[in-house]
Amino acid sequence: MDSDVKLKQVMDVLDQLAEDTSVPRNIRRGASEAKSLLMKTQDALDVRVASAIYILDELANDPNIPLHGRTQIWNIISQLETVKPTRP
DSSP states (O other), X not given: OOHHHHHHHHHHXXXXXXXXXXXXXXXXXXXXXXXXXXXXXXXXXXHHHHHHHHXXXXXXXXXXXXXXXXXXXXXXXXXXXXXXXXXX
């Protein structure tokens, strides 16, 4: 699966997390922030992915996040770790 398809899937899940009212507002805000970082096409893909993983890792360690939200974040991080920049 190429990285564009993976990124699209990740962004869809981030959208779901950002709209999930059962998770705290700061988690929803962080999911939106991670998505906007991934969408910044002027930055290198590996930089965007690393930045998003950093934000999501911080969110996963939040003591107020419900278990399903933490699991969702871990799944997103796992997907992002498999994204490889395409070489010209």
